[in-house]
Amino acid sequence: MKSMTPFRFSLSSNDIQTIGGDDSFWLGGQLVHLQSGVTYIDIDREIADNYMFNKTINMDETSIFSILELKKEIWFGGENTLLVYNEKQDFWRSYNLRLGGGVSRATSMIDAGDDVWVGSSRGITILNKSNKKPILSKVEEYFNNIYIYDMAVGIWIGTETGLFLYDQTKRMIQEYTTYGYKKKDVTFPLKYIDYTAFTQDSRQILAANRSGVLKFNFMDRQWSNAVDPAIFGGLEIKAMALHKNIVFIANENGIVQYDMKKNLMDVFNYSFIGQVNDMYIKGRKIWLGTTEGLISYRYK
Template sequence: MFHKSLTLFLILTVISHVNSQPDNRYDPFDWVLYRQLGEITSITKGFAYIYIGTESGGVVRIQRIGHNLEEPLTTAQGLKSNFISAVHFDRHTGTLWITADDYIHSSHTREGNWYINNIDEWGLPLRTKITRLGSSQNYIWVQTSSGYIKLDHISGIFLGTYTFPDEEYIHWSSSSQFPNFETDKVNEYSMSDGWLAVGSGAVSPNGRNLRVTVFYEGSEGDVVLGLADGTIFVGDNRLKFLEPLTAGLGNNDVQFMLDKKAFIIGGRFAKQTIGFTYFDPRREIMEIIGYDDHINLTAGPYYCAVRAGDEIWYGGNSMIAVYDEKDDFWRTLDETRGFSGQIITDMEADSEFVWIASSSGLTRINQSSKRSNPIGFEKIFNHIFIYDIELVDNQLWIASDYDLTVVNLSNERVLNFKQIGSLGNMAGIEDVLSGFKVLEQFKDEIIVSSKQGIWSFDYNTQTWSELVDASVFAGREIFALARFKKYIFLATNDGFIRYDIKDRFIRDYHYEFLGQIHDMKVDKKHLWLGTSNGLLKFKWTKD
């Protein structure tokens, strides 16, 4: 009987271990997910890192020496959820323990290879929640809303429930559920960058009063303070000085990534959305451009952005936010400026005008006057959903569901795509093409998605050619695409595809943490994905 029970336990343990990994082909940080953090919930100190649990952004990792950000631990590393109620580092074993929703994770590598236990299997009262984690010399202790749980600190085996622990010395990690600091303690510290500690909170440089959720003072001088909006302060207890650190995005549903090396990120609006995000991945620097911190910047969903001279235009719902980088000034344009459409789907800019594509048509806005300045052909697209536009060599490409139009802005000539250059191997099927949704310029080509395949128009040869046969994406809807040399990446309504145009090799990616992909950017090392789950970085050359 003992041997049967032991065998069953080992089988369940192995299954739990295998299921904890997204894909064993990858190293832990080949996939990295960046999200909005929400409230800081828990803090613990390891050998090399400080681990910070968050409400929606997984576990933030900060180097103890230098206080630099490292990649976070999220569902991309195998966690069951990005909602972290407790983190704890057991110094006796070197194991990191993480509670994500109703699952307790443990890992000796502290990066992946998680052993996962579901607390629902322990016979606890209904809706029991874990509030903090701690450890003694031989055990892991879990405090819940209904009592205490003892676990073996090596195997994680469940050893029983207790009304109170049967050990006196337990080292508990800091938790937002058990604030163990006094207001006067926080006020002993000075804050940089215009922040001010006031009572049980902190006031931002823009006057927002934010609650302190967790305060951690380590035995070796490390000090970390977490706020309700996800702001983290790090310092030491000798200098009594704290510096703010932004480790998450301003929103979770990323619709666009502007620029190539350092991104400006925005997306849909939710209850906890703070604003846009500036992210420089080379230096691991994040800055949030908060809606509440800037006059004339209207909160809301934003779907696209474009640079127009010294300005950045952000397209939202029946409005456009314009930021003047030179004068550091925001303004919001509404439909009284002459554009229409509840959803601004895309924008393109030349030296004088910004073209606005929307769910109900196309508009040209003068950059100086910020008012509509139509040519005349725009009325052709009244009440038509425009999915994408691309401005190439003074030609405006316009993609709608059943038509692909090219407008020569020099002579205002409006042409159907079939009238541009030579049809090449498109000949014979050009009349059945439909579902034009994504346009992307690549070198001297413009790439077009349709239900019947992915096509390329070469400006040098003035010829159409098929890049990807429709069988590659098997009827799935294309939402975004990006190309690097012979590889093309296609975001669909079910993950994404990497296709080798030369060798015709297909690799399909389906992971729950991907969410719905809205935008893509690729370089020689990484693929960046703007998704409904946040911003993803993928080391695509690993495959």
């Protein structure tokens, strides 16, 4: 058994939904009590700062489902709400974020030049970075009232209806089957819906649904089958993380650590972990944002 280590400092939420950042990271989670908020963690210096909703000016209470770190700001996507933190000025601001009727959750956000794309449970909205105002586009119409599970730099879009890409030059939405090249031995999933998670590095991007994990190589623009569904039981994938040939897959049964080159796997399904909602790799450690808090272990 690998040594799983719970983070020992107090957190603003023990039900962590998302991890964001680069060298250090931010945590956001479910709004479960009056002491909820967001947490900043510097692992190297062992520092944790909590920004509590009930003690911070201009910070509306909301569950947090996505985090995006920009050059000068940190964006937090919540329920009908966008929180923005200006690091230099140490200043928070809340914005109304509604897509369609009812409650919309900002499930993912990506930096797209002058704009930020926000995926939600009710579609996609594109916001101007400077004024945070929505930009009307055909993208919003195309994905209206469609659940957006995840998005990735590129722009890759995983939805309840399938996997799509957006060509920023041509301003065109296309299905993944029309993009790149596929060898004869590569099979696209028979069930092409519910692409729930992405993970990527400079060489490749992985896209997952219950029928398997596809890989697209950025260098030769080739598709390949990265992970057979038997590896993760064909269950819905909540999150993935990638280090070279090793992919970490989180589903309702725990975590699978799979070496795509050697075809070797480890499974971690300890009950104390809870449900893993997001993962973050730094150095030799992987950090798990779970319903039981923040947990780490050394994977190499």
